[in-house]
Amino acid sequence: MPIQTSISVSRRSVLLAGAGLAFMQAMRPYMVNAAALNELRITASPARSALTGSTRPETDVWAYDSQVPGPTLRIRQGEPARITVANKLDQGTTVHWHGMRLPIAMDGVPSISQPLIEPGETFTYTFTPPDAGTYWYHPHANSLQQLGRGLSGVLIVEEREPVSVDRDIVWMLSDWRLATDGGIVPGFGNAMEAEMSGRIGNTVTLNGVVPDDQPVQSGERIRLRLVNGALARIMALRFEGHRPVIVAINGQPCEPHEPEGGRILLGPAMRTDLIIDMQGEPNGRFAVIDDFYKGDLTYALTHLAYSSAPHSRKSTPDGGLRLPANPLPEPDLATAKRHDITLQGGMMGGGALKGVGGMSRMSMSGQADIAAWSINGMSMTGDGQAGMPPLLTLQRGRSHVLTIRNETAWWHPMHFHGHSLKVLSRNGLPVPHHQWSDTILFAPKDTVECAFVADNPGDWMLHCHVMDHQVAGLMTILRVA
Numbered sequence: 001m002p003i004q005t006s007i008s009v010s011r012r013s014v015l016l017a018g019a020g021l022a023f024m025q026a027m028r029p030y031m032v033n034a035a036a037l038n039e040l041r042i043t044a045s046p047a048r049s050a051l052t053g054s055t056r057p058e059t060d061v062w063a064y065d066s067q068v069p070g071p072t073l074r075i076r077q078g079e080p081a082r083i084t085v086a087n088k089l090d091q092g093t094t095v096h097w098h099g100m101r102l103p104i105a106m107d108g109v110p111s112i113s114q115p116l117i118e119p120g121e122t123f124t125y126t127f128t129p130p131d132a133g134t135y136w137y138h139p140h141a142n143s144l145q146q147l148g149r150g151l152s153g154v155l156i157v158e159e160r161e162p163v164s165v166d167r168d169i170v171w172m173l174s175d176w177r178l179a180t181d182g183g184i185v186p187g188f189g190n191a192m193e194a195e196m197s198g199r200i201g202n203t204v205t206l207n208g209v210v211p212d213d214q215p216v217q218s219g220e221r222i223r224l225r226l227v228n229g230a231l232a233r234i235m236a237l238r239f240e241g242h243r244p245v246i247v248a249i250n251g252q253p254c255e256p257h258e259p260e261g262g263r264i265l266l267g268p269a270m271r272t273d274l275i276i277d278m279q280g281e282p283n284g285r286f287a288v289i290d291d292f293y294k295g296d297l298t299y300a301l302t303h304l305a306y307s308s309a310p311h312s313r314k315s316t317p318d319g320g321l322r323l324p325a326n327p328l329p330e331p332d333l334a335t336a337k338r339h340d341i342t343l344q345g346g347m348m349g350g351g352a353l354k355g356v357g358g359m360s361r362m363s364m365s366g367q368a369d370i371a372a373w374s375i376n377g378m379s380m381t382g383d384g385q386a387g388m389p390p391l392l393t394l395q396r397g398r399s400h401v402l403t404i405r406n407e408t409a410w411w412h413p414m415h416f417h418g419h420s421l422k423v424l425s426r427n428g429l430p431v432p433h434h435q436w437s438d439t440i441l442f443a444p445k446d447t448v449e450c451a452f453v454a455d456n457p458g459d460w461m462l463h464c465h466v467m468d469h470q471v472a473g474l475m476t477i478l479r480v481a
């Protein structure tokens with residue numbers, strides 16, 4: 001694990017030091033611990049939230065700091081963070097820092113990383129993020145319900161040098177199944193949905209509300225961090241009248257490029273950082289369309305609404321769009337060990353479940369988890385269990401290539417904990433723009449090849465992030481030892 005041991009000084013301490021730079025340099029080794037420790041605290045509890053604005057009554061949710069989404073946590077690359085989680089729910093929970101390369105003990109998987117944080121207890125997560133970028137956090141316990149009832153938030157790891165944009169904006173997108181009385185429709189873990197596309201809702205919120213217009217200004221350059229925090233809904237966003245440039249995928253910088261066909265494909269748990277130059281005229285209004293499900297199911301997520309203010313800038317700012325690289329270890333393909341991983345099951349899955357090592361068990365919600373999916377013939381259900389044998393043991397320090405085949409008729413955002421994977425090819429074609437990902441979206445029948453250096457010891461989850469699929473068996477463990 002390439003944990004950054006070099007110590008950097010926080011921006012705040014730089015500002016404080018002002019002109020006394022020589023003094024700063026001299027003091028650096030002593031100032032760091034006090035100034036740089038990112039100390040944060042969040043509390044999980046029941047809350048009420050006006051998800052639809054005033055259209056429907058407030059919704060009973062489970063939330064971090066009583067907000068949906070939870071507070072956007074900002075920590076700094078290469079600086080230690082301590083995040084204390086207090087549990088005021090009436091059931092055990094954990095927090096998983098999705099996409100972060102951190103030690104296994106901080107990964108938030110019950111039984112494997114840590115015991116549940118029981119009601120009334122707290123747990124302090126400490127880690128030093130090696131990579132800057134857009135991440136998010138959510139429970140890894142009773143995941144369908146805890147995530148589905150509102151427990152999630154965005155985690156931003158700031159670059160050492162700020163990226164030059166006029167505004168840095170986060171859109172945390174969530175999907176809810178709401179009844180007319182504003183309540184969340186029960187019935188999480190429906191067996192039929194688990195074998196199909198999962199629990200797709202009827203209400204998409206942006207930063208916790210059904211969105212109105214998003215105010216923008218002509219001429220400004222925006223970094224927009226998109227996070228899909230939905231249980232199951234896949235999104236494909238188009239920005240009418242604009243040409244967004246993708247600068248990072250799932251936290252990791254890529255070669256800046258325009259999305260294929262102008263659509264930004266975002267499966268559950270996936271993030272995309274865009275840079276958008278706001279080139280509309282004052283008072284213009286442009287739709288942001290999600291047309292993943294086509295036809296009737298296409299909807300306008302929101303609109304970019306320009307103020308009447310004139311251009312704040314005549315030309316686009318200087319400086320490239322490329323984000324500074326993260327210190328990811330480059331896999332050595334020549335010596336890499338190759339592994340095949342096959343996803344099977346689901347409705348129309350073609351006899352997939354023969355050979356399933358079916359591990360059914362009662363989940364915290366009291367329902368039996370059903371094994372509807374499998375990975376190489378084994379189904380691991382729920383949220384993570386002790387004693388589950390790893391699918392593969394990967395030699396530590398070595399490069400590995402995973403060839404993952406989706407033999408099912410369904411889409412799957414496949415997520416690997418504790419590492420970022422270099423995406424080499426999809427269906428035999430090289431993947432452009434140097435993409436690294438912790439979550440890779442598979443269309444039905446897709447085959448993706450990805451590579452990484454197994455530098456982070458532990459038992460790491462590999463699972464689909466459609467929560468119904470995860471808890472119904474599309475999950476396994478890869479051991480790095």
Ligand code: C2O
Nearest residue numbers: 096098269415461
């Ligand atoms: Cu975001 Cu194991 O998950």
Ligand code: CU
Nearest residue numbers: 097098099417
């Ligand atoms: Cu994760």
Ligand code: CU
Nearest residue numbers: 412464466469
């Ligand atoms: Cu899936």
